[in-house]
Amino acid sequence: MAEALVRLKSVSKSYGGVPALTDVDFHCEPGLVHAILGENGAGKSTLMKLLAGVIQPDAGEIALSGRTTRLASPREAAQQGIVCMFQELSLMPHLSVGDNIVISAPRTRFGFLRRAAYDDARATLNGIGATGISLSARASELSLAERQLVEIAKALFRKPRLLILDEATSALTSELVETVFGVLRELKRRGVAILFISHRMHEVDAIADRISVFRNGRHIDTFDVGTRSPKEVIGLMIGRSLEELFPPRGATPPDDAPVVLNVSDLSWNGQLHNVDLQVRQGEIVGLGGLDGQGQQHLMHAVFGVLRKVSGRIEVNGRQINGVLPSQAKRSEIGLALVPEDRKTEGLILDMSVTENLRLAALSRAPFGILGLDTETEQRIRRLIDRLSLICGSFDAPVATLSGGNQQKVVLAKWLALSPKCLLLMDPTRGIDLPTKAQLYQLLRELAREGLAVVLHSTDYEELIHLCDRVYVFYNGRTVRQLTGDELTPNALIEASMNMPLPAGIRS
Amino acid sequence: MNLLRRNRSLAITIAALLVLFAIFIAIHPRGFSVYVLTIWFNQGTLLGLAAIAQFFVVLVRGVDLSVGPIVALTNVAASYLLIGSPGGIALGIVAVLVLGAICGLANGVAVVYGRVPPIVTTLASGSIFSGLALLLRPTPGGGIDENLSDALTYDIYGVPASAILLIVVLLALTISLRFSLLGLTMYAIGSSEQSASMTGVRVGRVKLAAYGMSGIFSALTGLYVSMVTLTGDPAIGPAYTLNSIAAVVLGGVALTGGVGSPLGAVAGALILKTISSLMFFSGLPPLAQPFFEGLVLAVAISLGALGVFRIRNRLELFQ
Numbered sequence: 001m002a003e004a005l006v007r008l009k010s011v012s013k014s015y016g017g018v019p020a021l022t023d024v025d026f027h028c029e030p031g032l033v034h035a036i037l038g039e040n041g042a043g044k045s046t047l048m049k050l051l052a053g054v055i056q057p058d059a060g061e062i063a064l065s066g067r068t069t070r071l072a073s074p075r076e077a078a079q080q081g082i083v084c085m086f087q088e089l090s091l092m093p094h095l096s097v098g099d100n101i102v103i104s105a106p107r108t109r110f111g112f113l114r115r116a117a118y119d120d121a122r123a124t125l126n127g128i129g130a131t132g133i134s135l136s137a138r139a140s141e142l143s144l145a146e147r148q149l150v151e152i153a154k155a156l157f158r159k160p161r162l163l164i165l166d167e168a169t170s171a172l173t174s175e176l177v178e179t180v181f182g183v184l185r186e187l188k189r190r191g192v193a194i195l196f197i198s199h200r201m202h203e204v205d206a207i208a209d210r211i212s213v214f215r216n217g218r219h220i221d222t223f224d225v226g227t228r229s230p231k232e233v234i235g236l237m238i239g240r241s242l243e244e245l246f247p248p249r250g251a252t253p254p255d256d257a258p259v260v261l262n263v264s265d266l267s268w269n270g271q272l273h274n275v276d277l278q279v280r281q282g283e284i285v286g287l288g289g290l291d292g293q294g295q296q297h298l299m300h301a302v303f304g305v306l307r308k309v310s311g312r313i314e315v316n317g318r319q320i321n322g323v324l325p326s327q328a329k330r331s332e333i334g335l336a337l338v339p340e341d342r343k344t345e346g347l348i349l350d351m352s353v354t355e356n357l358r359l360a361a362l363s364r365a366p367f368g369i370l371g372l373d374t375e376t377e378q379r380i381r382r383l384i385d386r387l388s389l390i391c392g393s394f395d396a397p398v399a400t401l402s403g404g405n406q407q408k409v410v411l412a413k414w415l416a417l418s419p420k421c422l423l424l425m426d427p428t429r430g431i432d433l434p435t436k437a438q439l440y441q442l443l444r445e446l447a448r449e450g451l452a453v454v455l456h457s458t459d460y461e462e463l464i465h466l467c468d469r470v471y472v473f474y475n476g477r478t479v480r481q482l483t484g485d486e487l488t489p490n491a492l493i494e495a496s497m498n499m500p501l502p503a504g505i506r507s
Numbered sequence: 508m509n510l511l512r513r514n515r516s517l518a519i520t521i522a523a524l525l526v527l528f529a530i531f532i533a534i535h536p537r538g539f540s541v542y543v544l545t546i547w548f549n550q551g552t553l554l555g556l557a558a559i560a561q562f563f564v565v566l567v568r569g570v571d572l573s574v575g576p577i578v579a580l581t582n583v584a585a586s587y588l589l590i591g592s593p594g595g596i597a598l599g600i601v602a603v604l605v606l607g608a609i610c611g612l613a614n615g616v617a618v619v620y621g622r623v624p625p626i627v628t629t630l631a632s633g634s635i636f637s638g639l640a641l642l643l644r645p646t647p648g649g650g651i652d653e654n655l656s657d658a659l660t661y662d663i664y665g666v667p668a669s670a671i672l673l674i675v676v677l678l679a680l681t682i683s684l685r686f687s688l689l690g691l692t693m694y695a696i697g698s699s700e701q702s703a704s705m706t707g708v709r710v711g712r713v714k715l716a717a718y719g720m721s722g723i724f725s726a727l728t729g730l731y732v733s734m735v736t737l738t739g740d741p742a743i744g745p746a747y748t749l750n751s752i753a754a755v756v757l758g759g760v761a762l763t764g765g766v767g768s769p770l771g772a773v774a775g776a777l778i779l780k781t782i783s784s785l786m787f788f789s790g791l792p793p794l795a796q797p798f799f800e801g802l803v804l805a806v807a808i809s810l811g812a813l814g815v816f817r818i819r820n821r822l823e824l825f826q
Binding site: 053054073074075077078083086090091092093094099102103104106108111112113154268269297300305306307308345493 | 618638679683686687688691692694695697699701702703704705706707708709731766818819820822
């Protein structure tokens, strides 16, 4: 067995008391593609950030080729040959493609950049099939797929010993993915270690030699590709069967159930195109597709965050184009939006749990300064019980709560308004499994009570097992609508890429 | 054509400058002459150098309220040091530039390592620099070597010395910002500090260098003020701070960082100076001039905020 290039010894890391990684032992070897699997919040990105020098472990140590090392910054990690391509993109928007690539591993003479480096940057881009991207184009002018290719080129340009790819190919077409994989196999042959994080099982099967599964911040198991069935792998990832995680779907709402949210021909700013979408009473409708294909914009458009939206938005037959969020939440319209980032948009972290719970309902109190009416207060109490919200004290800042309980506060604050239509943006991101199961149960119950729910999720399992119907977004359009038996992982992936998968990759 | 499209805002700025300059010459009682051109360039160089000082800090997403105070402090220092033997004067110039660099680096250390917001840092340090200038020279006075002053403020074969100075500075800066690693890194940090850090760039050091460069250019401004006025005056600072910010905004330097050029900043400065000269010749009562100058500045700075009306997503208003 070759010596481990990187070895983590009982590494732990927590954020504000919430553990992200617990006692993790892990190693990867040169000349091997090692896939990391796990749900959102399993600790994958924390692991990457540790290796890339973005954060440092609270306990335990990291050894490179047998020598204990402290990776204090991304710069130091890169000097050790560890290069990470992050999911959140690291391109400088105002700089040209060439500058973005060259600056990651600059070569200079008397402080001036050598022009030869730009030729190498061109060659690196061509190598991964990005021949159409001009070196002089600005990064901000590129499409998401092009930006991903530039990110990959940027990582390759630094000639890594350990290359970490975090969802590096999520926006690429399958031809481009094959080209990129060709380059990765060549790197592997030359002895580069590759860590590969992806949600797409077929990509993992196609490129990885070995798989490590993480769950709740722990390293669960490591095995060679092909030694476990896909079902076993999913079981390891979520720690229980899917049937236990998701509540039974129950009867789909009848076709004559009243339409609560009716969006027709909605367009905005070149990022949403002629979107049609209906949500009936008692229905959970999913918005699927790759990240950032317009799902968030649609929610924002409905809730009145966006300006100059064309088309028609109706709630219970009443046109609401041009309302502001403060109007959309009034009882006569009855919309509620649980935003994507609970820490910055969903909660005011320094304020107490109680204050956060009351915040959305304050406009219903007389003049917004007198106390809430007892009815709303009681509703909040009941919601706290129903959500089994766990916190030390209701007067403590909401920042002291765990992620799952924070999300419960966000939900309760909106449900206190008794909305008719609930818009949820990736509500289970970074939340532990028991809480997830609770939230799924609650959403199902709320739907049964007649709430219309719109759920944007990046998690295929959620879309498949929780939603009655899924609209798949691509490039600001709804390209497909999947219901009932059509809701399968393959159908979702195909629709997300807006094309059928080539037969070779299809499982 | 592509080049023009990419530099559209710079092209508009320079076109506006040429139009204003033509009007200025047309209504100037003495018309076009080497004398008028020299005075115009001398005035423009004063603010142009200050605008370059402001440019470096704005490029890395800061704003420097101490540009004016450093100009005053270095001007006062020059009024003590720039007289006597040629060797002494040369040493004096170096000392003044070092003083400016130290002031700029002090700002940079507070911003980079102290994590104090630039606006607070430079407001406080600006007050300190102004105070030092007042302590050194409570009332205007002192002297500057007249030969040096004459060489830098008159013309050479009909070309204003200040124009040559400005063009040399701009050429050197443009080339080094565009083709050096340090320059590229400054633009990268201004564009996205987080991405730059992820890319493995030395964010702290490069920001420090930007603040240091700003200090040096404030000191160059102070030196040139000395050449033009032949005295040291502790009270000249305030106008330079606000005018330098207005100049970079007019010149297409984004207050959000990462966009703009020294050429743009200088063009913005020349526009501002021309407008105030136009007012001088337009027969406005002198007492009304500060009002209109303020109005022009307010409009210039508001131009930078016009982008707000193009925002289609209300969330971006809060960023």
